[in-house]
Amino acid sequence: MPAPANPRSLSLEHFIPYRLSVLANTVSSALAGAYARRFGLTIPQWRVIAVLARVPGLSAADVAERTAMDKVAVSRAVMGLTRAGRVSRTLAASDKRRSVLSLTARGQAVYRRIVPLALAYERRLLAELSPAEQSQFEKLLLRLQKRSWQLGPARDARV
Amino acid sequence: MPAPANPRSLSLEHFIPYRLSVLANTVSSALAGAYARRFGLTIPQWRVIAVLARVPGLSAADVAERTAMDKVAVSRAVMGLTRAGRVSRTLAASDKRRSVLSLTARGQAVYRRIVPLALAYERRLLAELSPAEQSQFEKLLLRLQKRSWQLGPARDARV
DNA sequence: CCGCATTAGTTGCAATTGCAACTATAATCC
DNA sequence: GGATTATAGTTGCAATTGCAACTAATGCGG
Numbered sequence: 001m002p003a004p005a006n007p008r009s010l011s012l013e014h015f016i017p018y019r020l021s022v023l024a025n026t027v028s029s030a031l032a033g034a035y036a037r038r039f040g041l042t043i044p045q046w047r048v049i050a051v052l053a054r055v056p057g058l059s060a061a062d063v064a065e066r067t068a069m070d071k072v073a074v075s076r077a078v079m080g081l082t083r084a085g086r087v088s089r090t091l092a093a094s095d096k097r098r099s100v101l102s103l104t105a106r107g108q109a110v111y112r113r114i115v116p117l118a119l120a121y122e123r124r125l126l127a128e129l130s131p132a133e134q135s136q137f138e139k140l141l142l143r144l145q146k147r148s149w150q151l152g153p154a155r156d157a158r159v
Numbered sequence: 160m161p162a163p164a165n166p167r168s169l170s171l172e173h174f175i176p177y178r179l180s181v182l183a184n185t186v187s188s189a190l191a192g193a194y195a196r197r198f199g200l201t202i203p204q205w206r207v208i209a210v211l212a213r214v215p216g217l218s219a220a221d222v223a224e225r226t227a228m229d230k231v232a233v234s235r236a237v238m239g240l241t242r243a244g245r246v247s248r249t250l251a252a253s254d255k256r257r258s259v260l261s262l263t264a265r266g267q268a269v270y271r272r273i274v275p276l277a278l279a280y281e282r283r284l285l286a287e288l289s290p291a292e293q294s295q296f297e298k299l300l301l302r303l304q305k306r307s308w309q310l311g312p313a314r315d316a317r318v
Numbered sequence: 319c320c321g322c323a324t325t326a327g328t329t330g331c332a333a334t335t336g337c338a339a340c341t342a343t344a345a346t347c348c
Numbered sequence: 349g350g351a352t353t354a355t356a357g358t359t360g361c362a363a364t365t366g367c368a369a370c371t372a373a374t375g376c377g378g
Binding site: 007008010011013014016018020024030066067068117120128137143144148 | 166167168169170171172173174175176177178179180181182183184185186187189190192193206209210212213225226227271274276277278279280281283284285286287288292295296297299300301302303304305306307308310311312313
């Protein structure tokens with residue numbers, strides 16, 4: 001027998017979208033502060049570095065897709081990174097609209113220094129959970145992510 | 160035997176802070192769009208309404224604490240809401256710096272209309288998970304939230 | 319009581335973001 | 349093959365946000 005559908009009140013502290021937002025915000029701010037202080041990097045820039053470190057030669061659109069950022073955010077992150085000599089950009093010979101992006105040696109150096117910091121933070125956060133809980137959490141997170149994409153904008157409660 | 164501490168590379172799509180951020184962002188955008196279209200509300204305004212509906216008479220600082228927003232965000236949200244006739248504000252007799260905030264009848268009406276929408280979205284999101292998984296997820300989320308508060312800004316990987 | 323530090327809330331300003339318009343190149347379709 | 353449409357990426361502008369400075373009221377030490 002399913003639960004009743006339309007309660008009349010809602011407590012913010014039990015509302016999952018709110019709690020997700022607060023947690024993500026706390027975590028991102030902690031990391032953003034560290035990236036900025038130590039490396040002069042924003043989170044978008046860090047994301048660009050992270051994908052280019054593993055897959056050099058991507059275009060800006062590829063980066064946008066893999067980082068869940070929009071193309072404007074990528075464009076500006078890349079601009080900052082090239083200016084700092086951390087990313088190199090050339091145009092694809094076969095399609096002169098497309099950039100070919102890679103980390104420079106300096107960009108790779110930043111990546112090598114930032115990875116341990118990022119992973120250490122993640123490890124200390126997840127240390128709250130047992131290994132089994134960690135992998136459970138990751139699975140649930142992935143399923144919710146897929147679900148949220150399917151759902152799109154909130155529609156009416158046709159209940 | 161614990162896992163090795165300092166891998167040299169990191170894949171964004173397995174990095175929990177990134178995944179939390181993407182999920183929270185997807186969910187919040189979906190809700191924000193619905194709130195804006197239907198009620199002309201921003202997310203900060205919705206949060207203010209949600210807490211005042213359950214606990215009328217709070218001050219702006221109280222609201223800030225309960226919504227994890229900073230006082231500037233609360234101030235601006237309240238300004239918009241009072242202008243729309245959805246929140247009333249008086250000064251506390253015992254301390255004339257302090258506001259006493261409550262929903263007006265119109266604010267309560269908005270709340271009653273928005274709650275089913277918000278809960279329906281949450282329900283449809285969580286429908287991805289079994290009831291047992293839902294309660295597990297909520298527990299893990301709560302523990303990570305507490306943990307992230309304890310951690311504060313990311314420090315060095317003294318590993 | 320009278321200065322001095324504190325707290326509540328607002329405002330101004332600079333940085334960030336998001337969206338639409340724009341430029342340049344490429345692909346498509348008579 | 350020339351006009352049309354689509355795609356990659358940038359830029360400009362307006363809205364949002366975050367932080368610090370500010371105003372107003374309170375509390376407190378002497």
